Amino acid sequence: MSATGMGRVVRARGLRGRVVLAFGVGALLVSAIFAVLTYGLTQSYLLTQREQAVVRQVYIDANFLRGRLETAGADMPTVLTASTPSADATIVVSRGGRWYSSSLEAGRESLPFALRAEVESGRPASMRTRLGGEPVLVVGVPLRAVGAYFYEVVPLTELQETLRILGTVLLGGALVAAAAGGGLGVWASRSVLRPLNEVASTAAQIAGGQLDTRLAATRDPDLATIVGSFNSMVDTLQQRIQRDARLAADVSHELRSPLTTLVASVEVLNTRRDELPQRSRQALDLVTGELERFRNLLDNLLELARMDAGLDPRAIEPLPLADLLGHTLRRSGRSPDLLVVESDAKVNGDKLMLERMFGNLFDNAEIHGHRLVRVRLLADTEADDRVLVLVDDDGPGVRREDRERIFERFATGRTARRSSSGTGLGLALARETVAAHGGAVWCTGRPEGGARFAVSLPRVQP
Known part of the structure; x- marks a missing residue:
């Protein structure tokens, strides 16, 4: 993933996700750097110590073989048999153009050409290589006194296994550290976000009309x-x-x-x-x-x-919404036949406030639309605990960009008869009333043309 893509992913996360990610990645980076440095230093130290020990042993073995070869009548195979190299080590000797080996697994072909060239030039040398897929250390020593070149091949399998175990442990430690860093990030993010969540919750309560809500005192x-x-x-x-x-x-x-x-x-x-x-x-x-x-x-x-003073609805009681709508239509001089009832739901509310609210919606349909054509009461299909009231007119409708603005106080427009509108408070009061009853009101378009005002209220559960 590119740096730009990674940046978009990080920005898309929430604050808590970014904190956890930062702690986790930070712990992983620190532990990974520590693991790499530890592994590198340990590998270098162990290889150096192993190589020094092998070189010392090779010189001992070379001196022993030289001493035996200086003896008159010494036979090379016999001398190799008498030599006792370290465990799993193999001795290869070149003398008079002939090659001798203490094991069938290693011979002239097993020795790196560069190493043989260095030793045959008269200088001792060592080199790490692989033999049969396994790591080995090859040390060569020239024996000028007897006209021979001594090589010893020492396996490094045990050291490689030790380093593999060390690498596994360090990798596991890095992953554990990253997980611990993520856990620490979760704890830290909760500690950091808890005050912010309290501020957000308090602000939401205040915005909902609970003006007496305050943040609790803190000693921090x-x-x-x-x-x-x-x-x-x-x-x-x-x-x-x-x-x-x-x-x-x-x-x-x-x-x-x-x-x-x-x-x-x-x-x-x-x-x-x-x-x-x-x-x-x-x-x-x-x-x-x-x-x-x-x-x-x-x-x-x-x-x-x-x-605005924060007063709640005065007389809360279960109200049959169909009866309330029918009464409001008759009281305003409109025909009850405009009401279409598809639900017998009841709501808890203040009768006078709800009558005033629905009356304002009916008046709005008459003033800003040609006429009120239908009031429909039905269950909310998206929420079982709510009921919908749809108020339809057959006027010119409300432009999409004005459907939120018309609920503002003193937001007036032109009526269907092109005269100035009313007070500009009817819809604002309707929204305040519905909100005080735990509901919502919004404006949309009527499928047949005109405006539709939808009121959603919590219903009384049977």
């Missing part, structure tokens, strides 16, 4: 600053959210009294509508519509302020 001096800064940041954030929520609630509450007065006054005018001129009736209709829009805006603002 390296983490104390982070914990303190995080908790201080959350305190500031909570105070700002609560301050903004109180401001919205106070403003909405202060506006409710004059709004009530205006609504009452307009209702009085509506009771005498027939006495007004045509232009005055048109102006009255305009004021009535804007007051209704203003009243909805205040109601939505108060509800959002309540949710």
